[in-house]
Amino acid sequence: MSLSLVQAQDINKVYGDYQPEEAKTSKMIFSIAAHGDMEWSDKIVLYPGAVFDASLRIWHKDKWKSPKIPGKDSKFMERELYVKPFVGFHVRPHFHTAIFAGGELAFRLTTVSGIYGELALTTGYMHTKYNDPVYEWQPDGSFKKVRAGEPHVMIGGNFTAGFDLSKISGAPIALFAGLGLNQTYPNNTQWTKYPYLRVGTSVVLRKEKAKK
Amino acid sequence: MPRFKYIAILLGIITLLSSCYKEPVAKSGQIDEFYFVKNGKVVLPLRVVGKASSNTVIIVLHGGPGGSAFQMRLATSMQNLEKNYKVVYFDQRGSGITQGNVTADDLYVDKFAEDVDMVIDFTKQQLGGSSIFLLGTSWGGGLGTYYLTDPERQADIKGFIAVSAAYDIPGAFILSRQFVLNYANQQIAADSGKTYWQNAIKYYEARPTLNENDYFEHAQYVNRAKGILWGKIPSAEDPGYPGFKLEMYLENFNFTSLNIRMPNGDNIFSAFTNNPNMGNITLPTLIIWGARDGLTPVALADGMYNLLGTPPAHKRLRKDYLQSAHTPFVEEPTKFLNDVRNFVETYQ
Numbered sequence: 001m002s003l004s005l006v007q008a009q010d011i012n013k014v015y016g017d018y019q020p021e022e023a024k025t026s027k028m029i030f031s032i033a034a035h036g037d038m039e040w041s042d043k044i045v046l047y048p049g050a051v052f053d054a055s056l057r058i059w060h061k062d063k064w065k066s067p068k069i070p071g072k073d074s075k076f077m078e079r080e081l082y083v084k085p086f087v088g089f090h091v092r093p094h095f096h097t098a099i100f101a102g103g104e105l106a107f108r109l110t111t112v113s114g115i116y117g118e119l120a121l122t123t124g125y126m127h128t129k130y131n132d133p134v135y136e137w138q139p140d141g142s143f144k145k146v147r148a149g150e151p152h153v154m155i156g157g158n159f160t161a162g163f164d165l166s167k168i169s170g171a172p173i174a175l176f177a178g179l180g181l182n183q184t185y186p187n188n189t190q191w192t193k194y195p196y197l198r199v200g201t202s203v204v205l206r207k208e209k210a211k212k
Numbered sequence: 213m214p215r216f217k218y219i220a221i222l223l224g225i226i227t228l229l230s231s232c233y234k235e236p237v238a239k240s241g242q243i244d245e246f247y248f249v250k251n252g253k254v255v256l257p258l259r260v261v262g263k264a265s266s267n268t269v270i271i272v273l274h275g276g277p278g279g280s281a282f283q284m285r286l287a288t289s290m291q292n293l294e295k296n297y298k299v300v301y302f303d304q305r306g307s308g309i310t311q312g313n314v315t316a317d318d319l320y321v322d323k324f325a326e327d328v329d330m331v332i333d334f335t336k337q338q339l340g341g342s343s344i345f346l347l348g349t350s351w352g353g354g355l356g357t358y359y360l361t362d363p364e365r366q367a368d369i370k371g372f373i374a375v376s377a378a379y380d381i382p383g384a385f386i387l388s389r390q391f392v393l394n395y396a397n398q399q400i401a402a403d404s405g406k407t408y409w410q411n412a413i414k415y416y417e418a419r420p421t422l423n424e425n426d427y428f429e430h431a432q433y434v435n436r437a438k439g440i441l442w443g444k445i446p447s448a449e450d451p452g453y454p455g456f457k458l459e460m461y462l463e464n465f466n467f468t469s470l471n472i473r474m475p476n477g478d479n480i481f482s483a484f485t486n487n488p489n490m491g492n493i494t495l496p497t498l499i500i501w502g503a504r505d506g507l508t509p510v511a512l513a514d515g516m517y518n519l520l521g522t523p524p525a526h527k528r529l530r531k532d533y534l535q536s537a538h539t540p541f542v543e544e545p546t547k548f549l550n551d552v553r554n555f556v557e558t559y560q
Binding site: 040047094096128 | 463
C-alpha cells in the first residue's frame with residue numbers, strides 16, 4: 001500500500017466524521033436584478049425593468065470533493081431546491097407598464113468553485129397598466145380620462161448562471177445573468193410570450209446550524 | 213465597501229438597459245402624441261403625428277384584417293403626409309398591438325365601425341381636427357366603405373381615400389384565385405418552379421370557392437406570385453412604434469383576421485360585400501390601386517368607381533400604379549404622396 005493511498009484513506013476518515021456537521025447549514029438568498037423585456041426583429045431591443053426575489057431552500061444535498069493536497073479544507077458541490085417568491089416590473093413605452101409577482105421552483109447546482117447554474121419554473125400574476133393617457137368614450141360622445149389595465153396569469157421559466165462568492169470567500173455576494181420566458185394569458189384570447197434577460201446580484205446568507 | 217461596488221454595478225446595468233430603446237422626438241412644429249381610446253372593455257392604441265397647426269386630420273384604417281396602423285407608418289409616404297397634416301394611426305379591435313381580452317363575440321364589423329365613430333369623436337374633441345379624411349387600405353378600405361354607406365356618418369368626413377380597398381371580399385377572392393392560377397400557368401409554361409405551381413393549381417382545383425379557412429394559404433400563393441409586394445420597399449426614417457410587440461401583433465393577426473363577422477354572424481370572408489349600398493356614398497373619393505395587385509385585383513377598382521354614388525367630378529380613379537401590387541403606399545411612395553396630397557388640398 002503506497003503512502004499516498006494511506007493518506008487518502010486517513011483524509012476520507014477525517015472527512016467522514018467532519019462532513020455531516022459541515023453540511024448542516026441553512027441558506028437564504030435575496031436578489032435584485034435588472035430585468036430587460038426583450039423584443040427582436042432585425043435587432044434586439046431591451047425594455048427596462050427590475051425583479052426582486054427571495055430564495056428559500058427547501059431541499060439540498062451536498063456532494064463532497066476531497067482536496068487534492070492533504071491538509072487543505074474539503075469542499076462540496078451543492079444541489080439545492082428553492083422556492084422563490086418574487087416581484088418585478090417592466091416598462092414598454094407607449095404600450096404598458098407591467099407589474100408581476102409570483103413564485104418559482106428552482107433547482108440550483110453550485111460547483112466547488114462557486115459557479116452555479118439554476119433552472120426555474122415560474123407561475124404568477126401580471127397586471128399591465130396602459131402607460132399613456134386613456135380616454136374612455138362616454139354614451140353622450142364625450143371622453144373621460146380614466147386609468148386602465150389588464151390582468152393576466154403568468155407561467156414560464158428561466159435559466160440563470162452565476163458566481164457565488166460566498167463559496168470561496170467570506171463575501172456573502174453572488175452575481176448572475178440569465179434568460180427566461182414568461183407567457184401570459186389572456187390577450188385577445190391568446191397567450192403572449194415575454195422573453196427576458198436578467199443581470200443581477202444576490203446576498204447569500206449561510207448559517208451553520210447549532211452543533212449537537 | 214465591496215457591497216456598494218456591486219450595487220453601483222447593478223445600477224449601471226439598469227441605466228444601460230434603460231437606454232436601449234429609442235423614444236421618438238417630434239420635429240419643430242410637429243406633434244407626436246400617444247393615447248389609448250376605450251370603447252367599453254375594448255382599448256385601442258392611438259398615435260397622432262403631424263403638423264401641429266393643421267386642422268386637417270387623416271385617420272388611417274389599416275388592413276389585414278388584424279394588421280396594424282403602426283406598421284403602416286413605416287412607409288415613407290405616410291411619414292411625408294405628416295409634414296402637412298395630422299395623421300391618426302390606431303389599431304382596430306383585436307388587431308395589431310391591442311391589449312385586453314377581446315373575444316370572437318366582440319369581432320362584429322358593426323363594432324369595428326363603432327370604433328371608427330369613437331376615433332372620429334376623439335379627433336374632433338381632443339385633437340382639434342375640423343377637416344377629417346379617412347384613408348383605408350385593403351381591409352381598412354373595406355371597413356371605410358362599410359362605414360361610409362351610412363349617410364349620417366359621411367357628414368363628419370371631408371373625403372375618403374380608398375387604397376386597394378377590399379369592399380367586396382368574396383368578389384376579391386374570385387379574382388385573386390384567378391390571378392394565382394394565371395401566374396401558375398405562366399410559370400409552368402416557362403418551366404419555372406414547375407412542381408410548386410402545379411401543386412398550387414391542384415390546391416385551387418380542390419377549392420373552387422375560397423373562404424376564411426383558405427385565407428393564409430391563399431395569401432402565401434399570392435405573395436409568391438408577387439401579388440402583394442411587387443416593387444421595392446424604400447427604407448423608412450422612423451423606426452416605428454417605440455413599444456411595438458411583434459409577438460402580440462402576430463398572435464392578434466392570427467386570431468382576429470379569421471374571426472370578424474357580419475352583423476348576421478356570417479364570416480366576412482364569405483359575406484362582406486358593400487356593393488348594394490355603395491351608391492349611398494356620395495362624398496369625394498380618391499381610389500388608388502396597384503396595377504399588379506393579386507389580393508384585390510385591379511378589376512375591383514373600376515367596380516368601386518362605378519358603384520360609388522359620388523358625382524364623377526368628385527371621384528378620382530388612380531390605377532396607374534404600374535410598379536405596385538397590393539401596397540402602393542409602400543411601393544410607389546412619391547406618386548402616392550402626391551395623389552393623396554392633391555386630393556386633400558382640394559377637399560379640406
